Amino acid sequence: MKTQLAMVVDSSLCIDCKGCMAACKVENKVPEGHWRNWIKNDGVDFSMGETFSRMHFQPGNCMHCDVPTCVHACPTGATYKDEKDGVVKVDERLCIGCGSCIPACPYGARYRHPVKKIVDKCDFCDHRRARGELPACVITCPTKARAFGDINDPDSDVSRMLKDNKTVRVVNRESDTRPNIYYMGATAPLNWPVRAQAPTPIRWWGDWAKQLVWAVVGINALGVLAMLGKQLFVNDPEPGHESDSTDGGKPVETEETDHE
């Protein structure tokens, strides 16, 4: 089976130290005001009294989905799912920075880089993995809440965790992208992913613009075929002309032309 890198997160271990966010930011030089990963929480729960108040933290990042709506929104293929490791990547040189993919991610995992003017997001630390190292967030986490590996390799830690535990995925009912971050047991919050939607021009292109262009090209092609057929197979001598040349463009009758 093909490699699919994934994360299995035990969110009950997360203490909201934000080590993963800081490590990622430094490692990937993420500009001010933007993050490639996050820690969500479900708000403070005082139901057991102030002393026993609790809060649940949920670390996350791009989920390298099996049905990546971001890839589907990208016109150029700059955003693509790499067959080799199942990671959804951005080809920086092919990205035109149109931003079509940004609202197409239910998780808000993408942002437009304010300096590079192209889209940026988590790539499971491609450059670190090339050196045989784990992603920065995984290696940094003090409670080891984030486990990382190939879920299609039955011998990997993540596969075993998936086999031995009940896991959940956080999805928006209207846009189930089949994300590759699994949460052990239960997690919260669950209601934050939005409906994935490509911007209007991209949707219009697929909905009718492509068909319209084909229709217009088709009509003109039929016109050309009609003219070609007539030219090749029909003897249509010009009236008042002995020769059978199909020389076009002559007045059929002599017409007085008014000169300005």
Place this chain on the structure above:
Amino acid sequence: MSDEQSIQKDDAEEKEQMERHTKLSIFMHWFNAACWLFLLATGIGLIRNADLQPVGGWWTDMMRGIFGGGANLLLVHEIVGILWTLVFLVYVIAKAKEVVPFLKEVFTIDPKRDVLWLVNKGIQMTLGYKALYKLDGILKGRFGYKPVIPDQGFYNVGQKMFAIPSILGGVVIVVTGAIMTASNVMLENTAPVQWAILIHFLTVGFVFAGLLIHVYMASIAAGERPAFISMFTGKVPQDYAMHHHKLWYDEVREGR
């Protein structure tokens, strides 16, 4: 007056050539055609998304194969697009004396004469001359209809109907292309970029549709050979000019 008579009458005069295109305008036409076809092929190859790709994924694969990946394909598309734009900018500015009369000619329409030409020429090219008389029998002179293909000027209105959208379309393609190229260099707002992508695609599609007719008319249609040759030599025989562009012929004859 028919070919044979006129040739008999004054062979030497009728075979004389008339200046139709300058060397520079011929170069610009073929430069434009080469850029256009190159940009068309590479541009379609830039569309990876299957919903948007009008030809099919095989075209995208083939183009990316030839140019060594999508990023390089984008780069050559942008470079040739910029070259195309710059060369035209220089041409239009430096040769305004040649360009302005061309634009004037192309954008001047004589509605009554030209609509009749379009209808009748269209019928003649597809159904034949007989259909013109049938139509005349049906209409019996209503709507001012006559079974005639009216005389035309330097360009006939069919040529103008291609030239106008291809000039205006060219401007739209350049502007939207520039917006997309600028997107990852300096633009902050992405909404114009997303609209530019759609408008770029639509405009190219429409001009391409017209191009099918243009290329047929220019290189295959019966009787149009001299025009094709003139796109290399710059000259057409007088008898051709008289038959196809009578108003222009008369104008030149009258020395205007």
